[in-house]
Amino acid sequence: MRFHRLIVANLLNRPLRTALTTLGVAIAVCAVVALVGVSGGFERSLRDAYESRGIDLLLFQKGQLQHISSALPEGLRDRVAALPGVAACEPMLIDVLALDASQLFGVQAQGWRPESFFMQQLELTAGRLPSGPGARQIVLGAELARGIGKGPGDTVELIEGEPFEVCGVYESANVFENGWIVLPIAALQELMLREGDVTGFAVIGQSHDRAALAELAGQIEGVDPRIKAAIARDFAENASELKIAGTLAWMTSSIAVVVGALAVLNTMLMSVFERTGELAVLRALGWRRGRVVALVLGEALAITLLGAVLGNLLGLGVVWLLSLTESGGRVVSGEVSPLVLVQGALVAVILGLLGGLYPAWRAACLEPTDGLRHD
Structure with missing residues (x-):
């Protein structure tokens, strides 16, 4: 069996656990895309509001x-x-x-x-x-x-x-x-x-x-x-209100990210524990530690990448729904920058690495005799 098929087979052998972990990752990615996407939309809207009128400088009280x-x-x-x-x-x-x-x-x-x-x-x-x-x-x-x-x-x-x-x-x-x-x-x-x-x-x-x-x-x-003069684009990018909104968006998202990382960690630890015998046999058949690490990390990354796709779709949906509400429609355009979607995908990859590294190390440390003791 090819390596990638082994990863897929291991995930499908435990469909409910895989689905729940994927959902946890998706929620974390959705939080990043929705909150950071809305915050970035504020900045773009403010910048465009001035630049569309040809304004070069904005003067405010220092x-x-x-x-x-x-x-x-x-x-x-x-x-x-x-x-x-x-x-x-x-x-x-x-x-x-x-x-x-x-x-x-x-x-x-x-x-x-x-x-x-x-x-x-x-x-x-x-x-x-x-x-x-x-x-x-x-x-x-x-x-x-x-x-x-x-x-x-x-x-x-x-x-x-x-x-x-x-x-x-x-x-x-x-x-x-x-x-x-x-x-x-x-x-x-x-x-x-x-x-x-x-x-x-x-x-x-x-x-x-x-x-x-x-x-x-x-x-x-x-x-x-008393005058502080700023170039319009610089003002939009450095406005304190938008910086605060962006910081709060990332701080709130980080809570969901931590929960997602713990979900991946728990899932992969349980998987390694349940497959101690299987992994020990693979070591006995000549699998090197690096290949075992790649197997466990591959499973973790597969889960998180699925979560990234689902989370990005959920995040886009949340922002779109916000744009349809009475209050949200006044400030939310319903569009999300592609950069935010990339950030969401990177968050998923980081979740996979954080949640999979320790279980992968545990799996790599198994010796063939561990399989006998486990049985």
Whole structure:
């Protein structure tokens, strides 16, 4: 019998144990793919939200861990816009709201000037843009509008007792943006008691070369010591909220990985114990220790690779289902990066090695006389 057929035969001889261990590995891989995939999707969506508008630099308050906590004077816009190399500079106010009437939490409100390129780039599917700088009117992302069942002409209370008219609905290719509320910056400043303050500024440079942008960022930071300027792509990749989300995703996944490794270890130890006589006979027939190790590790890796395939499919399904939910659809695109699937497969291989090494060593240490004692 060929070596690989022997591995398959040994696994099929104990179908229930093999199936349960494979399922344990699949759950571990599913956790990695789903949690890390969603976290990576946040980063891609945030990066695309800025890059799709041609934004080169983002300006926030220096020293703030979370960008929504940033506070800068709106009057800095004119000073930054006057710098050589700046093609446009737009203020933005970002806050997070809870729409109690719809039981939706963590809804992002974006305050922009009605004449800004932010507002003018919105692709409306219904209604119109706000009529003026202080208008108590909002434009809803398509996913959010569907979630709360609102459209042009309806009213939404952003804060209890503070009604705003829905004047339009927009559609974006970016799922992150489809969950936003967009309104005039002056109206949001009044609502959040932040008159004269903004969260930050979006800057479009005259040159999009990375070296030129880095130089421009240094000039902008010289305008006011409170400003921290970052290239848009770098900001998305290094945002503290996303780093925390990514760390939590891996920490949570690691629990499932440990459980999966223990399941493989238990299965292979039981297999070696039950086949002591068989393995001792193989040693007596001339099998070297390395070949015995390869046999046991091969069985462990076969189980984990099956678990990797099943886990990746389960992870993709979980992310897709999350994208269909009312809350998840505002932030989860339903897509998973191929890199995450590769990471899931690597996790499975590591599980196979961790769970199979000790049993393989035990099997390799067997002597022919051990088979007689076992019988």
